[in-house]
Amino acid sequence: MFIALEGGDGAGKSTQIKRLTRNLQDTGHTVLTTREPGGSPMGEEIRDLVLNPAYAPVGARTEALLFAASRSAHVETVIRPALQRGEVVVTDRYLDSSVAYQGAGRGLGTAVVRDLNTWAVSGLMPDLTVLLDVSAATGRARRSSRTEDRMEQESEEFHDQVRQAFLDLAAQSPDRYLVLPADSPVPALAERIAARAQEILGARRLP
Template identity: 75%
Template structure:
């Protein structure tokens, strides 16, 4: 099973991935956690290039292609082999992030970015995408409390457009998405996510 956690910067994806991975592992499930951009040796190098403020500015098309290249290496060397081994793969971001950030935030167009991304991953999409929908106030507060990468430093309008794009993606694919309010308490979110994942695993006789 392939699970992606998505959401704007400051949504709390990393926290929920740790909790979900721990719960599944304790239940005897083999779990691989990973992230984007990055996730593979080549991808981690691209991550530094695309997120580090030292390389700013990066034009929108170059940025989209760098994310797609990182994702392609990630899928071919990490994600697909793990799925073939029967593991549950949980990733911090996947191709919907490109559709939201580069398609909407950068104005490249959702369809154009999705087409590039789908080609890069040879059609692989998550079985479940958990969208942690973070409010503008919460996202801003969480971003300001830590050192910010190049994407996190973008103005509020950018983050607003990214949030709207994520919600539109979820609306278009309700069977694949679980949308949760990221302002809810961490344990409450963790229980909701685990319940959904357990139901899917049980349906597939993986749990």
């Protein structure tokens, strides 16, 4: 099973990934957790290129291509092999992040960026995408205690566009998406996410 957690910066994805991983492991599943950009040796090098403020400014098309290249390496060397071994893969961000950030936020066009990344990963999509929905203002407040990367430093208008793009993607793929308010209590969110993941896994075990 392939699970992606999506949402704006400061949504709390890392916290929920830890809780989901523990839940899956406690019920007997082997879990690989990973992240984007990054996830593979090549991807981690590209992560520094696209997120480090020292490299600004980065053109929108350059940024989109770098993210797609990182994702292609991630899928080829990490995600697909783990799925073939029968593991559950949980990733912090995936293809829909590029659609939201570069397609909508950068104005490149969501269809163009979706098609580029779908090609880069040979069509591999998550079985479940969890969207932790957070406003730009709330996300920035949650990030106030840490140094922001280049994407996080963007304006509230940019992050509002990203948020709306995620909500649009969820509306287009309701069977794949689970949309949850990121400001809900952490344990309650974890319970909802785990329940949905276990539901999908349980259905696959049926004859």
